Amino acid sequence: MSYQVLARKYRPQKFSDVIGQDHVTRTLKNAITQDRVAHGYIFSGHRGIGKTTVARILAMALNCRSAEHPVPEPCGICESCTEIRAGNSVDVIEIDAATNRGIDEIRELREAARYRPARDRFKIYILDEAHQITDAAFNALLKTLEEPPSHVIFMMATTQPEDIPQTIRSRCQHFSFRAVKFEEILTQLADLTARENVVAERDALALLAEAGDGSIRDALSILDQAIASSSEGITVDAVRQLIGTAPASVMEGMMQAVIHNSSQDILQAVDELISEGHSPTHLARQLVRFLRNAVVAKVAGENSALLQVSSDERARIARVAEWFSEEDLARHLQIMLRTHGELGYRQEQRFHLELGLLKMTHAQRLLPIEQLLSGAAVAAVAAPARAAGRAPERAAERAPEARPISTAPSARTSAVSPFAADSARKTNRTPEMSSETKPVQSVAKLESSGSPVIMGSAAPAVEVAVEVAAATEPQAIRDSILDALTDAGQQMVVSMLEAGEWTLEGNQLVVRVASSAAVIDMTVGADTRRIAGATASGRAGRPLKFTVLPGGTESAVEPRSTGASGGRGRMAQDPVVRRLQEKFGAEIRTVIDYREKH
């Protein structure tokens, strides 16, 4: 009702207030000081980590009236700054691309961009959710980006940079935002509760920070809820209830039931948890986290700093790690990852959670996993072909629809995915656009040392020599794909593909990796294929099919040629991480956080 949510009340107004994105803010400040401001920016990264906030601060810094020129840190009090903060500046136009994604809106924008700013130095367009912009509209935007009037600056914030056409990306500076570290979020929560005069238990804040999962806004949003729903102080119990987290003892109990092969204990426990109001999705997510930690404990030891959990939970994790072999833990983690991934789309969540949990007991019983998975998949793919006496064309028609979740990778690649049409669309776009526009195409990379610029160049010009469809080397395509997948947060897949052997075979881009077919299938999902396929086709300038096959040998990870792999390369040297990567495709994001803390 009348209170203001924390995320808005404490929205940073200066670069130095922005949390966890030093690599971005430092570079932006330097660029302003050195008078090297670009005309296009892409800010990408997970939701709620400060992309739009940084865009607004950058707009303030560029238009701030406290000096005769852009300033590295906005004053926050001049007319320009206050108007931008209030969202009513004439020259800083914030557009929600989700609702204004059409060609008409962009044309209008293009027309307006021609006129000089009304008062301030720059006319700045902030396009939020920029990946929503339609192809035609991007095309229209491209014309402005190719020859930008000196007073116009575009800033695009997006969670899916891979959906922004390469032609646009290459004309923008691209900043990849990081997930905010657990400890940074925790500090922020403690600071804000103190400022708000809210009493909060330290462990309660830790739970909130964990629930934020790398997103400041999510953490603050849950803190809002905790403040709203508890009249006297924020306690661990209250937070637990609010975010629907079951205690770690429940997770231990589940895994105990798995090791004892006791299906009835599992079903009984689910029944109790659901009637206590726990959501199946949340339970699945918690179990994924618990199992991942058990894997870490198994590989790196229970005292590993990689385990950021309370001592009680640590003891439980250690016990569970003790009960199972590495392979079993990996298998169970994969089963729960898949179960969790699928729950979001399903109606009968409880049933699907129960099935997922029982699959663990059955997998424990029925070894090896390859047999379990591939057996089902082969049969499942064969099944729809026999259409029980119906007309053959009907059978053909329904085949893709009736195909059950197929589990063999070979089957998956040929299946018609709901994204196929989309990726085909994306595939065709790049050549179309480049023929329509001028062939001036820059894929230059800015290689200034230590700079976080991922791709593209500030100066959208001149390297005409570089052809649009120049990427015939699998190496170049590989880098783009790994970048795109990194941007999409698919660290597990990246770590697998990075170690693979990449070859171009006709119209197929084949990656052979050391993992088994089952592990490939569990790691490489539809999203991955969509992103990889679209990126590959875009880079090669022709449709390429992206295929991951087993049978590769473990090769040393080649560093990517772009800036993105700096931290990753370092991380890959860590023996524990290597082992986790090889064995389980562990969630690398956590590892990065840990390494950077030191």
Add this chain to the structure above:
Amino acid sequence: MAFSDFYGNAETVHQLREMLARDHFPHAVILAGPPGSGKYTLALMLARAMNCLSPTTSDGLPDFCGKCSNCTRMAQAEDLNARVAEAVEARENLRETDKKETRILVQVHPDLLVIPPDPPQLLIKVDQVRRLSESIYYRPAEARERVYIFTSSAFMKEAANSLLKVLEEPPSFATLFLLTDNPGEFLPTIRSRCMILTLAALPPPEIESLLAARRPDWNEKQRALVARLSEGAAGHALTFDIATYSAARANALVILNAAARAGDHSDLFKVTETYRPGADGREKTDQLLRALYMLLEDLMYLGNGTPHLVRNTDIQGELKRLAEAVDFDWIVRAAHGLNDVEKGIRRNLLRSLSLDAFAATEHPSRFSG
């Protein structure tokens, strides 16, 4: 009508009213819970408590009088199905060209907008959300708080996206309720901007005692059955249509039996013939799917040592026979197949086609080799 009329989930209701009392009610609330758990009823009660002209208290917390002009007008939205049916009928009478561009909305009070999924696709569409974004920044006319209730989480992609911006910076005088069976269906960006409250399933005994009081027309056995089949949702239990469910379940059993046994498919075709798309096709198909899931889950309970969790208690014998004919992998495949059927239906495929295909994929002999 007052909060005391709300059955079950006392803690959640208490929490919501407490936030109201402390003027800390969130701008956007996701109310999650199974169909019939009272999400809409509760949202509408809260809308009245926010806007009652002679607000009362009960248990020391805000309540509403139910008699003032705001309360009575808002109460007209209680029978949502009737209001939606009226709107649909009104739309039917429009000219063809206008029909296409008209969306179903329920507005019984200038400051309360109920947004149901728009038929026939039953999705929330961008034009409906536009009505919200056009009005939300105006101060309420006759109430203190503008209230918007989305009764479904099935959003068209564009509609969901256009809701995002509003959720990020809603005005201080507006509250949005987003109702869903499954919070996972919302975009994560929407979820993270809302407070999520769950109306948990009520235990069968609790529902049985509710039914004993309110549905004396059912005998004890029927009440016990409904208490389990309604999956803990009081509203669902009270209005449970035993005859319709039995019919859907009978068909579901034919399909499962056909899938589990080799041989004659003629029964199966008879069943699927009745699921051609039509006026009531969608609802009928949904009921069949729900019955199929329910039976599969019961088979899983029987096969895994928890017969006491079985819901279809009246056909235990038949279920046991079927359970002996199938194993766990079969149930897993059946669930996946069923899920694919559901996806197909969401994409508006011919329903009968998907169902035939489901039974075809289910045949166990196909998996033996």
